[in-house]
Amino acid sequence: MKTTHGHHSGNHGTRPGGLSVSEDGYTLEFDATILPAGAQTVTFRVSGPDGRPVTAFTPEHEKELHLIVVRRDTTGFQHVHPVMDHLGTWRVEVTLEPGDWRFFADIRPAGHDDAMTLGIDVSVAGPYDPQPIPGDTRTSRVGEYTVTLDGDLAPGAAGDLTLGVSRNGRPVTDLQPYLGAYGHLVALRVGDLGYLHVHPDGEPGDGVTEPGPGITFMAAAPSGGTYRLYLDFQHDGVVRTADFTVRAFTARPDAAPGHASHAAHH
Template sequence: MITSSRFTARRRGLAAACAAAALALTLAACGSPGNSSSMPGMDHGAASSVSSSPSASPAMGDMPGMDMASGNGLSDTQGGYRLTSKDATLPSGKQTAYRFTITGPDSKPVTDFALDQTKRMHFYAIRSDLTGFQHIHPTPAADGTWSADLASLAAGSWRMFASFTPDAGSGKGKDFVLSRTLTVPGNATKTPLPAATTTTEVDGYTITVEGEPMAGMAHPLTVSVSKDGKPVTDLQPYLDTYAHLTAFHEGDAAFAHLHPTTKVTGDHGGPDLSFHAELPTSGNWRLFLQFRTGGTLHTAALTLRVG
């Protein structure tokens, strides 16, 4: 009986130690809010209009997050598919169109694309200093040429991303993100990237991000939305989700897309949205969160530090 009692005591002690260790790991993974920034926005404080139409990007299997099949989006070619365009420059200071084609392994224009969160093509434009973010949905022509109607572009170097899923051929069902760079002539002034923060504001809404993602590792990320100090609970569905989250890496503008795992249940989303974050490279990432309330699309931006 004495031996049995000592064994039971040891086992209970071991179980308690394991539980304490597990709790410590959980608390460490949750992260905590940090500093707030007075410089949010797509142009790091300058005005820039983002498309008011819905947009999104693919998930990885049944675990939403960055689409690993798409890589970092910094190439115009992947798996035999190529993004081609005759537009090497575009004018500054006015609305303009960027025309491009996706060709397949047979070098012919691809015209059959699957719906991805209600759209067949998602297009992003970002300047090299991560300002001027635009997320729009281009229009296809019968010959496979797409036309992306861009808002005014500031002078400088830009990268244009196309996110799509072929619905036929060798790439059927696979997610791709391809990109090309172009130049907008003029006197380009680089805007410094705002410091990393966990809070930003847009259109009267306060966005708070909790979580400390590590490079190359899947990690939970929580985004909370409030207004006038009160939790927001009227987020409307936006492309079959409550928010769209895109990230670009400082220095090379590598692309990553994340979206919430929160179930959509009508026009009363929020205040908390859960994301699976998997950012492949350490350093600063500029995050652009898009969400809809009252029929209006809002876009908030903040810098997130990834260890």
């Protein structure tokens, strides 16, 4: 299996993205930031330095905008792709439970040198039942699939994270391309939801990148602490999400991380 290294979208070096609603004159503006619970369509815009909605974006991984939605207790993760009208208004359906949420827009405005990630808080009305952050979880079960995480996060030092996918105990060797890659990985820092978005360098069909069972990324944590990781992968025509909890240490701890299973949140 070829090792493929990824890049960070929405941050520079080890600086996390998504902590600000505005960056370099671009601002994320939602029509409503207090929403009801349940399935619904949300609408928003990205305004530019001139104050007008931006209508031209450079596609990143086959989409002009990636919207990541997660409750602040790190449950309810959704990676969706809104559709923009000619006036610059984006629309997408999401399903929300009561609580405090963070919405991240991963974009690269046309003519801008770098991708950026803007973040905004959204409150969803109703009784809030926050869930505890899972302990160190290196195995995630999603239906018939088991995904294992190998590798460590270290503050300021890039290292490999390899996600191995199996189905009913057998390695999956025919992962399907999803948005131009065999896997998409998002990491969120527990406490402030500082955002990292990493992808493999290799591309399906490049003659060297194999379609599983391993998907390898290179990632550097912006600081020590606990991180929640979410892997999107596609098999048999369905995109699934596996989630993990890892702790970033300045030096590798003496004890090996524990291995536990944890079902992915949707």
